[in-house]
Amino acid sequence: MCAVAEVIAAGQQVAGVEIVIDLADQAVDAVAEVDRRRDVVGIAAVAVARRAGNIGSRPGIPRQQMPDGSEAIKALSRSETRSIVDRFKTLNPYNKKVVRGSILNIVPEINLDSVGKPRQVFGYGISAKRYALYIQRGSGVQPIKPSEHGLGLYYRPKEGRDQEYDVAVWIREGWEWILNRALGLPSHRPDWFHVPVMRRIAITTPNVMAALRRLNRDQARPYNFGLSPVIVNLSDTPVTLLGPFEKNSARWREMPYINIHDGKTHTLKPPTIPVLAETFETVFSQYVRHPEYKSIAPDGTPCKSDTRGLLQRYPVTATEFHLIGKETERGWEQAEDISTLLPSLKRYERNAGTVNDALQGRLQKMSLDALQRETGLSRHTILRARQRKRIHPRSLQLLKAAVSTAPVRRR
Numbered sequence: 446m447c448a449v450a451e452v453i454a455a456g457q458q459v460a461g462v463e464i465v466i467d468l469a470d471q472a473v474d475a476v477a478e479v480d481r482r483r484d485v486v487g488i489a490a491v492a493v494a495r496r497a498g499n500i501g502s503r504p505g506i507p508r509q510q511m512p513d514g515s516e517a518i519k520a521l522s523r524s525e526t527r528s529i530v531d532r533f534k535t536l537n538p539y540n541k542k543v544v545r546g547s548i549l550n551i552v553p554e555i556n557l558d559s560v561g562k563p564r565q566v567f568g569y570g571i572s573a574k575r576y577a578l579y580i581q582r583g584s585g586v587q588p589i590k591p592s593e594h595g596l597g598l599y600y601r602p603k604e605g606r607d608q609e610y611d612v613a614v615w616i617r618e619g620w621e622w623i624l625n626r627a628l629g630l631p632s633h634r635p636d637w638f639h640v641p642v643m644r645r646i647a648i649t650t651p652n653v654m655a656a657l658r659r660l661n662r663d664q665a666r667p668y669n670f671g672l673s674p675v676i677v678n679l680s681d682t683p684v685t686l687l688g689p690f691e692k693n694s695a696r697w698r699e700m701p702y703i704n705i706h707d708g709k710t711h712t713l714k715p716p717t718i719p720v721l722a723e724t725f726e727t728v729f730s731q732y733v734r735h736p737e738y739k740s741i742a743p744d745g746t747p748c749k750s751d752t753r754g755l756l757q758r759y760p761v762t763a764t765e766f767h768l769i770g771k772e773t774e775r776g777w778e779q780a781e782d783i784s785t786l787l788p789s790l791k792r793y794e795r796n797a798g799t800v801n802d803a804l805q806g807r808l809q810k811m812s813l814d815a816l817q818r819e820t821g822l823s824r825h826t827i828l829r830a831r832q833r834k835r836i837h838p839r840s841l842q843l844l845k846a847a848v849s850t851a852p853v854r855r856r
Contacts, residue, residue, distance in 0.1 A: 529549070536548050572737040643673065644672070672691060
């Protein structure tokens, strides 16, 4: 495993960081064929390497192969990585007395052991942002940089933080379970796997506060928090459960929740509503089966949950346009707003601005004077509609409303 490098990019614009990464790309191309998992704030996981899918598209770069004949990548050595890092010293825009050296940084917390000596680091990747760097320790493994992607939106089932690697204890224990199972080593099932999955929700609207005040009037105050269990709804009615904030995960199943859609109170145990509460065991079991949607499998087919090997670039062909709302749910930036629990993507139906057969028939039966009077549209627009020529969507809606309410009169 090569050394892991990252970009020092505090306060930099994203575009500027991308330029640095592109420069690092060219430096890597001059040294070896390697795999890069790109991030706008870092070159992580496997040093300064190019995304695997880009390799095959560049002529003149030889492919690597494993003993079984499958395609592989060749990572940079520590010395090669160091030489690339040193080349970026002249681009350091900071005060050299404060930030010394290169804007690329070989992370000592990952690459060096407790006495400052280089150590062997391994990587396990599930998809683009779901990976873990780890070291072998005794008969098991120790995650030193586990990804929180796809996990950070859940409220912690276990308190505590690993001070050595600055990661939540439950994230580290979950990744230990994943890695040991993947490597065929004895695995320990975390004692919080049976806990229902919760999301922390901020009280940002009067409706949410009013619902929580039925359970705890003193606690339900603006910008306080509540908990919402992640559930599978087995009924035909909408269910979004919201309960008071509680750190003790042992109480989550028995504590009361309000269904914000009808105001009724429910519990998960005993169950008083036809829903299934997801557990953290379900989350981590499904986590490892997340396919990589941005690439395709070595055989050119879409990636599946069990796809392995050197992935390729995903060809994209535009076929038709789908109109959706451009508005962004600001709640997703904090991942604590109640709006993140509800469907929010607005899809617009394509409207060609022309009438269909049924509407054309109704328009032909109504007089022009009546249509003008009911809609306020010009005779020219109405005649275009009768001839099934394109008109403004709003004009089309006015005509639809007119024929649905006005009596039919032949001119």
